[in-house]
Amino acid sequence: MPTPRLQVTTARKEFPGVIALDGVSLTLAPGEVLAVVGENGAGKSTLMKIVAGVYQADAGEVLLDGQPIHFAGPGDAVAAGVILIHQELNLAENLTVLDNLFLGREVTTGGGLRVLNRRVMAERAAELLKRVGLPADRISARVESLPPGEKQLVEIARALGTDVRVLIMDEPTSSLTQRETETLYEVIAALKAANVSVLYISHRLAEVKQCADRVVVLRDGRNAGELAKADITHDNLVRLMVGRDLKQFYPKTHKATGDGKPVLTLQNVRYRGGPDIPASFEVRAGEILGMAGLVGAGRTELSEAVFGVRPVTAGEILLNGEPLRVGSPADAIEAGVLLVPEDRRLHGLVLAESVGFNISLPNLAQISSRFGVRRSEEAELHKKWIERLRVKTPSAAQPVGLLSGGNQQKVVYGKWLARGPKVLILDEPTRGVDVGAKAEIYALIDELAGNGVAVWMITSDMEELLGMSDRVVVMHEGRIAGELRGGLTEEAVMRLATGGTAT
Amino acid sequence: MFPALRLSVVLGLALVLASLPACSKKSEKIKIGVVTNCTAEFWSLAEAGANKAAQEADVELQFRQLEKDFDASAQMPIIDSWVKQGVGGIAVSVIDPKNQTEDLTRIAKKVPLITMDNDADQTGRLCYIGIDNYEAGKAVGRLVKKSLPKGGTVAIFIGSTKSANGKARTQGVLDELAGQKDATxxxxxxxxNADLKGKQFGQFFLVDGEAKEDGSPNNAQPLAAAVLARVKGLPDVCLVGLYAYNPPAILEEARSKSMLKDVKIIGFDEAWVTLKGIADGEIVATVVQDPFMYGYKSVEALAAKAKGDDSKLVKEPIPYRVVTKDGGPDETVNGMVVKFPKVADFEAKLRADLASVKK
Amino acid sequence: MTRILGVLGLLVVLYTTLITSHPKAGEPDNLISVANLQGRFGIITLGAALVIIVGGIDLSIGAVVGCSAVLFGVLMNKGVHPFAAVPIVILFGATVGLTNGSLITRLKLQPFLVTLCGMFVFRGFARLLGGTLGQASVIEGHPEYKDPIRTLRHLLIGKDPIDGELIFPAQFILLIVLAGLVGFFLHRTAYGRYWYAIGHSELAAKYAGVNVSRQRVVIYVVCSALAALTGVLLFLDAPSVQSDNAGFSWELYAILGAVLGGCSLRGGEGTAVGMVLGAMVLPVLESLVNFRGDASDVIPVVIGLTLLIGAIVDELIRQRSRIHR
Incomplete structure (x- = not known):
């Protein structure tokens, strides 16, 4: 057996109050694609961060090509060819794509002066962008002007530009469109051919099946098992991850008859900075309306207009038949129209603050007297929602930024559910959420619909869309391209999403 | 990119600037510039006097109270811009005579220049308008002696111990107390109270052995409070404030510490609060300079000079006066007649002077 | 590009208003004295802007200017040759920057706090060093320094060695040279990329293998060294410097210049050209109020309102350009 590219033996890492890793081992052969999966808090991220030099292990060993390594920081790891593509994007958005591709390893002349050699960098950048399937004109674009999917590809291109030996991808496809995901698979195949080893973290089981040679499953900071390529099935994975069989992933116990009363109605709505074509559709009580479309089709923007973030310039929004004026999110929240945003770290949560702080935030009026917040009532509120949503947190005082993605998402639900929503707008409700938490969130959404809440679910996850929706509206380039009920298929959705017409 | 927007922006800004008050007056009148060493009530009186003289002589006046207190480097750009505008004369309250001499000498060659309030005599200025600060300091010293006939404890407060007027005033007080010239x-x-260190000048003990310098009106009150706390309980205490804002600061702190009855306060200049303190018997007396006259005479002399008339240039120091509650007869000191006006009369005259001119 | 449009427009308006406000205002000698002040403020603006670009703030600039000016005078009083005193003062500034930078990066203290404390400390140092100092008083004690001081003044300020008349805007020329250097590093070298990246996202820079702490320290050193240089210039230009108020609140002028010039206080934005343009605004405005003969009482209002309107307009232009992008 040749020397493994990467070997981790009995790695252990303890944080105050939590044992994140309790003796995890794995090996990665040169040119192998190894998927690492596991539930919330299973220790995947910690493991990746140890390999990439962000954390130092308390015990255990990491060998790179047979040599023990001790990275003092991410800089050392990058120098050694171990590159982590983070779940949260790590690009300097104020710089151009070119600058980001070469950040930290610019091609320079003039010795210590380090004068940039733009010509050489531009040539190499063009090559890198081609490899990840981005158009060459993106080189001089500022990263902040790119859609999320393209940003992700820029990060991957950046990794390709280095002398990469081990590439770690944490949820790389979470913001990619279908086509971009295909490109990513090609890139991974090319890397494999070039003998680069890839550690691949994903919650999308279809993806794992498609591109991994082998799967390592973690549970509660320990190795839970391994699956060879041939054995990777949905059921096998889920069993290893949660340690039991999941009966039903997409519960759908609520009965959407399709003739519920329309709760939210959009009539020829246009909003500032939006497309010229007005949007009209409705969400009924007790139904889950799925909204599909490619990244950039204008779904998020439309939801933001309804939530009062973007000023509505024409048309009318009706709530239970009454005209609803939303000048600001406060108006929408007051009316019971609540948004679980796409980027929870930016719009959904105050990351540095505690779980309790975030749950209380939109509910302060209810739990305050004129002498301030009633502490006991607040504690009650925290307890209720942390238990009800099964948020895994040591206490309500834990900074929410330290929770895993799935638990963060639950906190976002918690802060809204306490208000008793009429309309719940979910924008990518399970992005960055692992399989166990996903099932819980689906059950929750199902329950809400069952209680009569009108749910408007924007999603790019086809399985989720098909599994959860009672009805699907598809957007394409800013307009409503069509509506599908019953007999939902991926082909039908994609045809509308790419500009075709419903049959 | 948006030419129309940019154009409208530029036009809009130009309009705003043009419509602000005090638009550039396109007059043929002679211009006179007066610049002070700080912004203070004292200088508002001078400004009133200057305005009066400007009306009488039919000249255009630019009176600038310096925004940055006692900053010579802020004073020079103002003077320079006047020279460039071709003004008919400039009056300046010099901040740092020694170091400003070179620049002022250059200016004096181009434009008629007079100094007021604080002199720089090596600059070739036409004349100096102001009191003899050393003599005025001695007058303060005499007031201290009169208030504490058996001697006692004295603290002196001043804005700057480095400026010429500050040095001269302080030395005048100390020489008078010690009864000798250049007393150290x-x-x-x-x-x-052995904890209290200082210096002995004749029968008088000076707290900390030097005048307490605050550097800015903002620091005057805290400084007074600190010294008051240290002299609390001592008999025969006299507090002296040598810049216009010092006596009000001392008075306010003495009042807040209920020490008004225990200390004598002697002031300088005619802040309204100081005058009221005298009328109420809380302040013994104040030695006043007559800033109204500084402003008036500066503009009068420069306006006449610009018209070729040298006769209005001031040759003698302006006499200081001593304001007390009940007033007193004139005295002659070193050949100079010193008036002792009653505070009520003095204040009435001051208000009349101010009212006589529109600001 | 749109980031400097606003300040460019503001300058055009101010210069036009200045030149039409008085027949003498547009003459070269007035424009030279305005340029000289612009140069002096511009140099500290460069430092402040660099610090802002890396996401920090330096409130100690004014105090360092004052302390350096006083130190420069004191050194010469103590018998240090003027030509030797200049590098010593700049070295002092660099040391201040090293201290600020180390406290901020090593102990992870907030830049606002560290430099606010620095503001008090260095103002205090200035007072401890001495009260009022000027060229004339130095020359009085050391007549042999007269020629070197005059030479320095001629070269760095542009004042005639004999009578002190301002003949060319040396400080502005110095600013252009320094801005050229800053621009070169900012826009043409890898270091500039690091500074922008650090200012926008420290983590992104760190994950790209940039030594964030070292770059930050370097920037603080540059900023304080420029402030020290400005202290030398102030001493050479002013009749005298007083420890209490030399350079007082200039850090605010520097930050104002940087922000007007397109630096975002959030970090990661700014250009060398913008810094120079931003720093040019205030001196023109001051010359304008001097020439208009505004009453003392309205001057602060005029200055404040003009800057505010300029900032509002600038923001409007930027929002427009964003929508149309």
Whole structure:
């Protein structure tokens, strides 16, 4: 057996109050694609961060090509060819794509002066962008002007530009469109051919099946098992991850008859900075309306207009038949129209603050007297929602930024559910959420619909869309391209999403 | 990119600037510039006097109270811009005579220049308008002696110990207390409170052995409070404030510490609060300079000079006056007649002077 | 590009208003004295802007200017040759920057706090060093320094060695040279990329293998060294410097210049050209109020309102350009 590219033996890492890793081992052969999966808090991220030099292990060993390594920081790891593509994007958005591709390893002349050699960098950048399937004109674009999917590809291109030996991808496809995901698979195949080893973290089981040679499953900071390529099935994975069989992933116990009363109605709505074509559709009580479309089709923007973030310039929004004026999110929240945003770290949560702080935030009026917040009532509120949503947190005082993605998402639900929503707008409700938490969130959404809440679910996850929706509206380039009920298929959705017409 | 927007922006800004008050006056009148060493009530009186003279002589006046207190480097750009505009004369309250001499000499060659309030005599200025600060300091010293006939404890407060007027005033007080010229005092601890260090000048113990310098009106009150706390309980205490804002600061702190009855306060200049303090018997007296006259005479002299008339240039120091509650007869000191006006009369005259001109 | 449009427009308006406000205002000698002040403020603006670009703030600039000016005078009083005193003062500034930078990066203290404390400390140092100092008083004690001081003044300020008349805007020329250097590093070298990246996202820079702490320290050193240089210039230009108020609140002028010039206080934005343009605004405005003969009482209002309107307009232009992008 040749020397493994990467070997981790009995790695252990303890944080105050939590044992994140309790003796995890794995090996990665040169040119192998190894998927690492596991539930919330299973220790995947910690493991990746140890390999990439962000954390130092308390015990255990990491060998790179047979040599023990001790990275003092991410800089050392990058120098050694171990590159982590983070779940949260790590690009300097104020710089151009070119600058980001070469950040930290610019091609320079003039010795210590380090004068940039733009010509050489531009040539190499063009090559890198081609490899990840981005158009060459993106080189001089500022990263902040790119859609999320393209940003992700820029990060991957950046990794390709280095002398990469081990590439770690944490949820790389979470913001990619279908086509971009295909490109990513090609890139991974090319890397494999070039003998680069890839550690691949994903919650999308279809993806794992498609591109991994082998799967390592973690549970509660320990190795839970391994699956060879041939054995990777949905059921096998889920069993290893949660340690039991999941009966039903997409519960759908609520009965959407399709003739519920329309709760939210959009009539020829246009909003500032939006497309010229007005949007009209409705969400009924007790139904889950799925909204599909490619990244950039204008779904998020439309939801933001309804939530009062973007000023509505024409048309009318009706709530239970009454005209609803939303000048600001406060108006929408007051009316019971609540948004679980796409980027929870930016719009959904105050990351540095505690779980309790975030749950209380939109509910302060209810739990305050004129002498301030009633502490006991607040504690009650925290307890209720942390238990009800099964948020895994040591206490309500834990900074929410330290929770895993799935638990963060639950906190976002918690802060809204306490208000008793009429309309719940979910924008990518399970992005960055692992399989166990996903099932819980689906059950929750199902329950809400069952209680009569009108749910408007924007999603790019086809399985989720098909599994959860009672009805699907598809957007394409800013307009409503069509509506599908019953007999939902991926082909039908994609045809509308790419500009075709419903049959 | 958006030419129309940019154009409208530029036009809009130009309009705003043009419509602000005090638009550039396109007059043929002679212009006179007066610049002070700080912004203070004292200078508002001078400004009133200057305005009066400007009306009488039919000249255009630019009176600038310096925004940055006692900053010579802020004063020079203002003077320079006047020289460039071709003004008919400039009056300046010099901040740092020694170091400003070179620039002022250059200016004096181009434009008629007079100094007021604080002199720089090596610059070739036409004349100096102001009191003799050393003599005025001695007058303060005499007031201290009169208030504490058996001697006692004295603290002196001043804005700057480095400016020429500050140096001269302080030395005048100390010389008078010690009864000798260029008195330096002898280091000593306080006769009854050994913790208090200072210097002995004749029968008087000076707290900390030097004038307490605050550097800015904002610091005057805290400084007064600190010294008051240290002299609390001592008999025969006299507090002296040598810049216009010092006596009000001392008065306010003495009042807040209920020490008004225990200390004598002697002031300088005619802040309204100081005058009221005298009328109420809380302040013994104040030595006043007559800033109204500084402003008036500066503009009068420069306006006449610009018309070729040298006769209005001031040759003698302006006499200082001593304001007390009940007033008193004139005295002659070193050949100069010193008036002792009653505070009520003095204040009435001051208000009349101010009212006589529109600001 | 749109980031400097606003300040460019503001300058055009101010210069036009200045030149039409008085027949003498547009003459070269007035424009030279305005340029000289612009140069002096511009140099500290460069430092402040660099610090802002890396996401920090330096409130100690004014105090360092004052302290350096006083130190420069004191050194010469103590018998240090003027030509030797200049590098010593700049070295002092660099040391201040090293201290600020180390406290901020090593102990992870907030830049606002560290430099606010620095503001008090260095103002205090200035007072401890001495009260009022000027060229004339130095020359009085050391007549042999007269020629070197005059030479320095001629070269760095542009004042005639004999009578002190301002003949060319040396400080502005110095600013252009320094801005050229800053621009070169900012826009043409890898270091500039690091500074922008650090200012926008420290983590992104760190994950790209940039030594964030070292770059930050370097920037603080540059900023304080420029402030020290400005202290030398102030001493050479002013009749005298007083420890209490030399350079007082200039850090605010520097930050104002940087922000007007397109630096975002959030970090990661700014250009060398913008810094120079931003720093040019205030001196023109001051010359304008001097020439208009505004009453003392309205001057602060005029200055404040003009800057505010300029900032509002600038923001409007930027929002427009964003929508149309």
């Amino acid at each position: 005092g002898t280091a000593a601890a306080h006769p009854t």
